[in-house]
Amino acid sequence: MNSDIGFGAQSRAVYAENPLESRGRLYPETESPTRTPFQRDRDRIIHSSAFRRLKHKTQVFVYHEGDHFRTRLTHTIEVSQIARSLARALRLDEDLAECLALSHDLGHTPFGHEGEDVMHECMAPFGGFDHNAQSLRVVTHLEQRYAEFDGLNLAWETLEGLVKHNGPLIGLDGSPLGKFKNVQLPFAIREYEEKQDLLLKTWPGGEAQAAAIADDIAYDAHDLDDGLRAGLFAVEDMREVPYLAEILSEVDTKYPGLEESRRIHEIVRRSITRMVEDVIREGMRNIAETNPQSAQDIRLAGRCLIGFSSDMAAAEKEVKRFLFSRVYRHHDVLAVRKLVSRVVKDLFQKFHAQPELMPSPWNIGLEDLSETEVARRICDYIAGMTDRYAIEEHRRLFDDTPDLG
DSSP states (O other): OOOOGGGTSSSTTTTTTOOOGGGOSSSOOOOOOOSOHHHHHHHHHSSSSSHHHHGOOOOOGGHHHHHHOBBBHHHHHHHHHHHHHHHTTOOOOOOHHHHHHHHHTTTTTTHHHHHHHHHHHHGGTTOOHHHHHHHHIIIIIIIOOOOOOOSOBHHHHHHHHHHHTTSBBOOSSOOGGGOOOOSSOOOHHHHTTTTOOOOOTTTTOHHHHHHHHHHHHHHHHHHHHHHHHSSSSSSSGGSSSSHHHHHHHHHHHSTTTTTTHHHHHHHHHHHHHHHHHHHHHHHHHHHHHHHHOOOOHHHHHOOSSSSOOOOHHHHHHHHHHHHHIIIOOOOOHHHHHHHHHHHHHHHHHHHHOOOOOOOOTTTGGGGSSHHHHHHHHHHHHOOOOOOOOHHHHHHHHOOOOOOOO
């Protein structure tokens, strides 16, 4: 990285979250003598069951299609690396940025976004489903490891950044924003807001903004990589996108005749570098312009300060459009998505009709729950499944499980 965009910056800025000034945890605990609150949160996330299950939850390709495609776990680690790089250059708290990157996908269903879409459809009569809200539910309720509380009891700053991954959730008038406009906020968020105010009207702190844009950078670059390696499109097809065409020409000029696997890697790594350096420059420019003197000033700036420049945002939108047409809507991917959609829908409908078929402890105390509470428990159970376990459960309950091979 070039020295003019902050390489080697180590000191924490005044606008960074200071772990020594954390707003604390819902359930007070004695602080660790060897770790900051954010380092402790990072360790709790990594040791959680939900984090381990990310290994067998997929991004685009289902688990059997190859060992070299991204899973939720490898994607999460890659996002974490980029988030730390951004935080270091922008003098934010690296540990908090890492926490938010490591936890951002804990609520994802099996089978990627297709699983999420089907779960939202199944849960529509009961408030819908959102994976960010489910991530909050995982770390505040579903992880049950500690003697004194449910969840991981993470610091306020970690929870706030996690729930506001994409910005403020409600406007100044209290009405939901974005995809929640005209509908109520997801249950998990409303439930936790009654216990602890996560400032849903403001932008999150700088560390959360860094983790969110790191997610986009990793997603774009690595879906290009996986799509190429899966043969869904050819390297030359990327010339349709000016941003990618420029990188491709740069690689071919410097390394004529380079073998395909190395050529692909050069394209992907250069895309990541360009996007990361753009975010750092834009972040520094926005920070200089607004001159925040505290982490709260970042929240109250009224806009995202750490993101792409307008030129890079336009280029990134074209990359996403290319991925949508060439990868996400590819007939091979759509064929598998249709099959996994059936798996999730079948499981929900079966358990909704006969919730006692869920294994212990999920089937305990059902008689004391309302229909909505039962549906939510079914949702929690299915959302926590890995791809492989979802297929196994389908085989246990049905005679005609789809063949994903």
